[in-house]
Amino acid sequence: MTNFDRSASRAQSASFKWQITNQPEHYDVTAMTVADMDFETPSFIFDHLIPRSHVLGYDAVDDAYFNSIINWQQRHQQIALQKDEIIPLTGVLPGLSYAIRALSQPEESVLVFTPVYNPFFAAIKGAHRNLLAFDLSLQEDGQYHIDFEALEKVFHSQPIPLMVICNPQNPSGHVWSKEDLNHLIELAKHYNSRIIADEIHQDLVYNPREFTSFLTLPEADQYGLVLTAATKTFNMPGIKNAYMLIKDATMRDQIQAIISGEFGDDTVSTFGYRATTAALTYGEQWHDDLMTYLDHNRHAAFNLFKQSKITAMWPQATYLMWLDFSATGLDDATIADKLVNEAKVELNDGARYGEAGAHWFRLNFATQTAQMTTAIERIIHVFG
Numbered sequence: 013m014t015n016f017d018r019s020a021s022r023a024q025s026a027s028f029k030w031q032i033t034n035q036p037e038h039y040d041v042t043a044m045t046v047a048d049m050d051f052e053t054p055s056f057i058f059d060h061l062i063p064r065s066h067v068l069g070y071d072a073v074d075d076a077y078f079n080s081i082i083n084w085q086q087r088h089q090q091i092a093l094q095k096d097e098i099i100p101l102t103g104v105l106p107g108l109s110y111a112i113r114a115l116s117q118p119e120e121s122v123l124v125f126t127p128v129y130n131p132f133f134a135a136i137k138g139a140h141r142n143l144l145a146f147d148l149s150l151q152e153d154g155q156y157h158i159d160f161e162a163l164e165k166v167f168h169s170q171p172i173p174l175m176v177i178c179n180p181q182n183p184s185g186h187v188w189s190k191e192d193l194n195h196l197i198e199l200a201k202h203y204n205s206r207i208i209a210d211e212i213h214q215d216l217v218y219n220p221r222e223f224t225s226f227l228t229l230p231e232a233d234q235y236g237l238v239l240t241a242a243t244k245t246f247n248m249p250g251i252k253n254a255y256m257l258i259k260d261a262t263m264r265d266q267i268q269a270i271i272s273g274e275f276g277d278d279t280v281s282t283f284g285y286r287a288t289t290a291a292l293t294y295g296e297q298w299h300d301d302l303m304t305y306l307d308h309n310r311h312a313a314f315n316l317f318k319q320s321k322i323t324a325m326w327p328q329a330t331y332l333m334w335l336d337f338s339a340t341g342l343d344d345a346t347i348a349d350k351l352v353n354e355a356k357v358e359l360n361d362g363a364r365y366g367e368a369g370a371h372w373f374r375l376n377f378a379t380q381t382a383q384m385t386t387a388i389e390r391i392i393h394v395f396g
């Protein structure tokens with residue numbers, strides 16, 4: 013059993029998440045922001061980084077990489093893949109940018125479901141597409157839902173050649189159901205739209221919630237693609253590797269043409285493909301242990317917030333917890349200030365994920381349980 017209680021000491025380091033602790037006045041802040049984990053990346057990944065030749069030359073991604081993805085996706089998501097249906101990428105975000113450029117034209121609308129992981133906005137606007145934000149509805153069960161009647165009206169009123177769905181959802185940890193995804197495919201069929209499914213958090217779904225990967229649905233392959241990676245699951249986003257799963261040959265050719273025509277082929281790095289290969293080949297046990305630890309943190313964090321004014325959305329997946337601070341009656345700037353200066357905890361402000369995220373903050377609980385508990389206790393002490 014991996015010891016996730018061992019601290020990875022990231023304060024005052026180059027870690028993006030822990031940058032705040034490099035400011036002398038904030039050296040003692042607990043950073044619970046950026047979506048990586050405070051756990052050591054598993055050793056079997058480090059062991060596999062260096063090629064036998066000890067030459068870091070230009071490498072062609074090998075069959076071991078493709079086979080590790082094919083086997084992992086078959087085992088975990090029940091998707092049958094061929095090698096040529098996998099496009100190696102330097103990240104999910106670069107993949108998103110290529111797909112936006114290939115599957116829509118400048119000035120056309122690309123729809124996202126907000127609140128959502130904010131770099132989606134930059135990718136759409138940066139490609140000179142029209143960003144169309146469709147707000148998710150908060151239902152009595154405390155989870156997000158898509159109001160399909162309202163969504164159909166939006167499709168009816170204007171051409172929308174492309175939508176992006178984040179599943180599992182960042183920032184809320186919500187998992188979209190088979191019915192939700194089938195509904196989106198129906199809309200895509202009817203209104204000639206395409207779907208990009210960002211499934212980078214697909215391996216972080218807690219039992220008993222079932223996860224349906226987009227490409228397992230009938231006809232999905234004609235209407236969209238999946239972007240995913242081993243980097244979130246195995247805590248190695250710094251190696252910059254991801255992959256696109258795309259079955260439709262026409263869409264695939266369009267995307268490949270953009271990658272080789274505009275982005276100099278964007279071949280992946282040696283460390284990147286080797287790390288992914290090792291993770292997906294040797295990572296089953298580590299992944300099981302991780303999910304057990306994260307699930308324990310999920311329950312502990314949720315139970316702590318139950319005794320406070322802050323309402324937590326129950327994450328069905330991910331190590332992100334979406335917190336509603338509305339009952340504190342404070343504005344977002346004041347909440348952020350009190351978090352860092354009084355509670356000594358940094359969270360992500362929800363408004364960055366879209367207007368619907370105002371008064372919400374995102375907490376990353378992928379850290380040692382003791383550190384998480386004391387940080388949440390400090391938050392509750394300050395906000396009640």
Ligand SMILES: Cc1ncc(COP(=O)(O)O)c(C=O)c1O
Nearest residue numbers: 047103104105129182210212254
């Ligand atoms: C939903 C989602 N998509 C994409 C990314 C970034 O992926 P990459 O580092 O592979 O570009 C993240 C990272 O937090 C994410 O949460």
